[in-house]
Amino acid sequence: MIPSENRLAEEYGVALATMRMALKQLVDEGLLDRRRGTGTFVKQPAFRADLFRFFHVHDVDDPDIPVIPESRILSCQEVPLPPEVQKAFGADSASHCIKLERVRLWSGEPMLFEEVYLRLPDFEELLSLNLKTMGPLLYPVFLEKFGILISSATDELSFGIATETSAKQLELASEAPVAVIQRIARNPAGRVIEFRRVHGRPERFRYRVTLGDQPA
Amino acid sequence: MIPSENRLAEEYGVALATMRMALKQLVDEGLLDRRRGTGTFVKQPAFRADLFRFFHVHDVDDPDIPVIPESRILSCQEVPLPPEVQKAFGADSASHCIKLERVRLWSGEPMLFEEVYLRLPDFEELLSLNLKTMGPLLYPVFLEKFGILISSATDELSFGIATETSAKQLELASEAPVAVIQRIARNPAGRVIEFRRVHGRPERFRYRVTLGDQPA
DNA sequence: GTCAACCAGTTCTCTAGAGAACTAGACTTA
DNA sequence: TAAGTCTAGTTCTCTAGAGAACTGGTTGAC
Incomplete structure (x- = not known):
């Protein structure tokens, strides 16, 4: 599990929406898996x-x-x-x-x-x-x-x-x-x-x- | 070519960013093709x-x-x-x-x-x-x-x-x-x-x- | 002990907008 | 004519945030 989008956005000094877009892209590439209410997880290579x-x-x-x-x-x-x-x-x-x-x-x-x-x-x-x-x-x-x-x-x-x-x-x-x-x-x-x-x-x-x- | 994201957002009464997300999804599904500075076009089914x-x-x-x-x-x-x-x-x-x-x-x-x-x-x-x-x-x-x-x-x-x-x-x-x-x-x-x-x-x-x- | 209610933490959807990047065509100039 | 310049229109990237939806765990009532 990786830090929440809130924490990551703060850490990297970008807006929340920007971090979300970045995370979504990684999900599309099959590298991450996100579950609402739970968190974001790294995935095994696809x-x-x-x-x-x-x-x-x-x-x-x-x-x-x-x-x-x-x-x-x-x-x-x-x-x-x-x-x-x-x-x-x-x-x-x-x-x-x-x-x-x-x-x-x-x-x-x-x-x-x-x-x-x-x-x-x-x-x-x-x-x-x-x-x-x-x-x-x-x-x-x-x-x-x-x-x-x-x-x-x-x-x-x-x-x-x-x-x-x-x-x-x-x-x-x-x-x-x-x-x-x-x-x-x-x-x-x-x-x-x-x-x-x-x-x-x-x-x-x-x-x-x-x-x-x-x-x- | 379909109307610009500005026009579409206005027409459907949603925010610009929302319309953009919708359009992006259709691009991901291979139904649309967007070109910066030019417009959005319907694509032949992939x-x-x-x-x-x-x-x-x-x-x-x-x-x-x-x-x-x-x-x-x-x-x-x-x-x-x-x-x-x-x-x-x-x-x-x-x-x-x-x-x-x-x-x-x-x-x-x-x-x-x-x-x-x-x-x-x-x-x-x-x-x-x-x-x-x-x-x-x-x-x-x-x-x-x-x-x-x-x-x-x-x-x-x-x-x-x-x-x-x-x-x-x-x-x-x-x-x-x-x-x-x-x-x-x-x-x-x-x-x-x-x-x-x-x-x-x-x-x-x-x-x-x-x-x-x-x-x- | 069991079940329901609650709560903190998370992602998801949507709003409202600014400015950059790029394109195609119209216009100007040599 | 040919080349460069400008401009309106478009998508792209990013900011700042509100509220809904959902999850997993804790607490409390019975």
């Missing part, structure tokens, strides 16, 4: 709900329970920038980047194989970080360890065939059909922070997204 | 950009050009409510609904087969409407003919196999693999207006979505 709600693998039997799949990191190393990543990062990118490979499992079965590309030198420290200690979600790590907030992402879904690596990790036959998700994630300034390519086992794959005004 | 941006079939050669596929309506009739539609519409639904079938083509090739379920009696008039005169997009028709605004939608993508009908319309072999999109669309009050099931040819299928703050 991307947790916004970006992961749809990226869950849903149980086929009960599709309303979203699950965050377990994460198993395979590798994390510096590689030259692949051309499609170069295109996403833009001209101001370095010539190398970090490539992180991981498998996401659900009930012990591999569901998704992810290749995550991250900017250098921004994420240089990631190479020396203990990957075992990371949780299953990357964006909270970005925020806590690097101070980088992911505020928007564009996903593109299509169908493709497995690569040698993804087939192996997903326990599929070589060149089996897979779901392909390509994600470009940005910070609030619109700078592309992450390029991600995901291959998923098609038979249990389910991707959910809600656009527009979220109904209460 | 869903046009929000909901259709991602629902485009992108050219494989040039994925940055979105295309609205041509629409060919096959049928439009009253049918008993299928159970999954019943679940989406909720308990207050009538026992029957409108089912609209159509194919969406691109460069003459069928890309998507859609089954659209709409509430009765809300859309009763649709049965007597000349379907030939409708454009390729349904939501503008909902707004203009029925005064119903679609403001949010939840899409769920998965993989499945073609039904007899969808295989025929998409010119695929029976039980061929297809992309499946299930959409639930709502009005601003959160009432479910539309249930839609789409089958798509997998090989050129591409679905793009951006969540979070849209970068300028």
Whole structure:
């Protein structure tokens, strides 16, 4: 809970209405939560709900329970920038980047194989970080360890065939059909922070997204 | 362009600041556009950009050009409510609904087969409407003919196999693999207006979505 | 012990206005 | 003609405050 609008206005030497406008803006941005008669509270960053709600693998039997799949990191190393990543990062990118490979499992079965590309030198420290200690979600790590907030992402879904690596990790036959998700994630300034390519086992794959005004 | 905030406040007998707050809210809802030094203008409903941006079939050669596929309506009739539609519409639904079938083509090739379920009696008039005169997009028709605004939608993508009908319309072999999109669309009050099931040819299928703050 | 009444603290809505910032068009001048 | 200047009209930001609406806790009556 933060101080009341009265106190804040006094403290910062602005009029009450001005402080109220400022607070309202922060509410609109999803950073604060105000309750009449109670007070103003800081909110968890909204991307947790916004970006992961749809990226869950849903149980086929009960599709309303979203699950965050377990994460198993395979590798994390510096590689030259692949051309499609170069295109996403833009001209101001370095010539190398970090490539992180991981498998996401659900009930012990591999569901998704992810290749995550991250900017250098921004994420240089990631190479020396203990990957075992990371949780299953990357964006909270970005925020806590690097101070980088992911505020928007564009996903593109299509169908493709497995690569040698993804087939192996997903326990599929070589060149089996897979779901392909390509994600470009940005910070609030619109700078592309992450390029991600995901291959998923098609038979249990389910991707959910809600656009527009979220109904209460 | 609508009258200035001064005039409106006077006309409605409220204070200037109050009218400003009201106008700001309409701007936030995407209904108005204000330009300092110029005036306030009514905006085209935002869903046009929000909901259709991602629902485009992108050219494989040039994925940055979105295309609205041509629409060919096959049928439009009253049918008993299928159970999954019943679940989406909720308990207050009538026992029957409108089912609209159509194919969406691109460069003459069928890309998507859609089954659209709409509430009765809300859309009763649709049965007597000349379907030939409708454009390729349904939501503008909902707004203009029925005064119903679609403001949010939840899409769920998965993989499945073609039904007899969808295989025929998409010119695929029976039980061929297809992309499946299930959409639930709502009005601003959160009432479910539309249930839609789409089958798509997998090989050129591409679905793009951006969540979070849209970068300028 | 239970329930109702009260109260201090908070946000919400609205009033009344001043001055800055900006725009589009009309006007002036070289 | 072309470029700069002015001006009326507009939105934007901020001040100063009153009263309503609501919440969570305390007090008091039974």
